[in-house]
Amino acid sequence: MFEHVEKAPVPLEKVRRYLEPGPIVLVSSACDGRRNIMTMGWHTVMAFSPSLVGCIISAGNHSFEMIRRSRECVINLPATALTDQVVGVGNSSGAEVDKFEHFGLTAQPAERVGAPLIGECHAHFECRLFDDSLVERYNFFIWEVVSARAAVSPEYPETLHYTGDGVFMVAGEIIDRREQFLPQML
Amino acid sequence: MFEHVEKAPVPLEKVRRYLEPGPIVLVSSACDGRRNIMTMGWHTVMAFSPSLVGCIISAGNHSFEMIRRSRECVINLPATALTDQVVGVGNSSGAEVDKFEHFGLTAQPAERVGAPLIGECHAHFECRLFDDSLVERYNFFIWEVVSARAAVSPEYPETLHYTGDGVFMVAGEIIDRREQFLPQML
Numbered sequence: 001m002f003e004h005v006e007k008a009p010v011p012l013e014k015v016r017r018y019l020e021p022g023p024i025v026l027v028s029s030a031c032d033g034r035r036n037i038m039t040m041g042w043h044t045v046m047a048f049s050p051s052l053v054g055c056i057i058s059a060g061n062h063s064f065e066m067i068r069r070s071r072e073c074v075i076n077l078p079a080t081a082l083t084d085q086v087v088g089v090g091n092s093s094g095a096e097v098d099k100f101e102h103f104g105l106t107a108q109p110a111e112r113v114g115a116p117l118i119g120e121c122h123a124h125f126e127c128r129l130f131d132d133s134l135v136e137r138y139n140f141f142i143w144e145v146v147s148a149r150a151a152v153s154p155e156y157p158e159t160l161h162y163t164g165d166g167v168f169m170v171a172g173e174i175i176d177r178r179e180q181f182l183p184q185m186l
Numbered sequence: 187m188f189e190h191v192e193k194a195p196v197p198l199e200k201v202r203r204y205l206e207p208g209p210i211v212l213v214s215s216a217c218d219g220r221r222n223i224m225t226m227g228w229h230t231v232m233a234f235s236p237s238l239v240g241c242i243i244s245a246g247n248h249s250f251e252m253i254r255r256s257r258e259c260v261i262n263l264p265a266t267a268l269t270d271q272v273v274g275v276g277n278s279s280g281a282e283v284d285k286f287e288h289f290g291l292t293a294q295p296a297e298r299v300g301a302p303l304i305g306e307c308h309a310h311f312e313c314r315l316f317d318d319s320l321v322e323r324y325n326f327f328i329w330e331v332v333s334a335r336a337a338v339s340p341e342y343p344e345t346l347h348y349t350g351d352g353v354f355m356v357a358g359e360i361i362d363r364r365e366q367f368l369p370q371m372l
Contacts, residue, residue: 014350015244020227021347022208023353039207044230046242046324054240054326056232087366134320135369138232141238142324156355161207161347163360166367169342170208174349179353180273 001105002119012051012125016022017171018077018123018150019053020045022172023159024086026076027057028107029082032117033067035107037099037118038063039090041162051145052130058139062094071129072113075141076121077150079157080170085120086160112147123150188292188305196239196309196334204263204309204336205239206231209345209358210272212262213243214293216301217252221286221293223304224249225276227348229261237331238316243326247282257297257315259329262307263336266344266356271306272346298333308343309336 010017019025024041053075057064067073078086085103091100100107106119110126117124127143134140148162151157161169178186196203205211205284208235210227231240239261243250253259263271271289278285292305296312298345313329320326337343364372 011196017350020208021349041318042231045228046326052324054230056230072303083361083363084366087363091366091368091371109372138238138328140232156349158358161205161357163342164203165372166362166364168363169357170359170361171347171355173346173356175269175354175356176352177269177273177354178352180270180277182277185277186350186352 004110006152007149008152010150012145012148013048015051015053015125015145015148016045016048019043019075019125020092021159022161023077023171024168025077026086026089027063027067027116028069028074028076028115028118028169029066029072031070034066034098035098035138036063036094037089037105038094039086046142047166049128052142053125053127053145054140054142056139057141064139067141068135070114072115073127074110074113074115074117075125075127076118077157077159078121079159082120083160083168085111108148121155124148192338193335196336198331198334199234201237201239201311201331201334202231204236205229205261205311207345208347209263209357210348210354212264212272212275212304212323213253214260214262214301214304214305215249215251215252215256215258216239217256221284221302222249222252222280223291224280225272236316239311239313239329239331241327241329243327250325251297253327254318256300258301259313260296260299260301260303261311261313261329262304262305262343263309263343265345268306268345269354275295275349279282296333310334316343
């Protein structure tokens with residue numbers, strides 16, 4: 001059963017805090033009354049303001065056309081409690097099952113886009129398509145994050161980082177080197 | 187003093203194994219008889235074959251013009267033993283110091299590009315510029331990895347993953363979910 005977790009807005013220029021470490025994410029989308037989720041590991045932060053994120057969504061995914069046509073998605077950040085769902089979502093097709101129902105994930109309304117959030121995730125980044133110039137050639141979408149929310153705790157979630165071959169690295173120790181940074185580099 | 191570590195070739199389509207988890211990397215470059223290193227966290231795998239990696243190299247970096255003009259670089263993967271160097275390289279400018287000398291890093295010849303490897307790193311991905319169509323607008327370079335080598339052990343290095351604000355997450359536990367994957371997803 002879905003447990004409510006307190007979430008707070010994330011300033012849009014702080015999205016890198018969650019995505020730069022390179023976690024696997026769950027991308028949710030909606031189009032023509034249908035919805036879907038895909039697992040995605042090929043993404044990068046591209047700018048602080050506007051808050052831009054680039055990612056590869058292979059044309060072989062059921063989500064590809066839904067995302068391309070709706071020009072929106074939500075990038076959801078799962079932690080280790082959702083490992084089975086991350087693997088399951090990545091190994092099934094939205095052409096055959098409703099992944100929210102099948103994997104017991106809770107669709108919640110987003111604030112600024114039509115695609116649903118995945119309630120069980122630690123954080124949510126609502127995205128609108130900013131630049132599709134590399135979609136044809138590389139399946140590379142450049143998104144603007146237009147709304148962001150994250151769970152208030154834990155401060156550093158146990159995110160999953162995919163290495164291929166069915167193996168994940170789990171986020172480990174946090175080390176703070178702030179005192180070695182120049183002020184303008186923080 | 188530099189300690190020699192055994193390294194072996196990495197098949198180019200397996201580069202994702204090292205970069206998809208989202209580590210901070212050290213990008214080395216050479217141009218007109220000068221060399222430099224920068225710390226970089228905004229990158230993504232884009233394709234298996236050719237082996238493509240996209241990354242943001244801000245025009246404010248001393249490396250930017252060297253890399254744009256030489257159309258080559260090496261993406262080096264540091265582990266926690268190099269944390270001080272990662273922070274130092276990211277908080278200094280190649281306009282003022284030779285970072286190899288200043289941070290005690292060992293420049294080694296690459297196999298297929300003119301930029302040097304950083305001997306102390308766990309792995310090295312030699313890159314040639316594949317597509318510069320988004321360099322003007324986003325400082326986004328698309329590289330083809332043309333040669334790759336990695337240390338034979340440890341199998342999973344303790345990579346650094348930057349969250350901003352001077353804080354790094356260190357690669358933690360490895361979990362193997364291979365048995366839950368469809369064969370075509372491996």
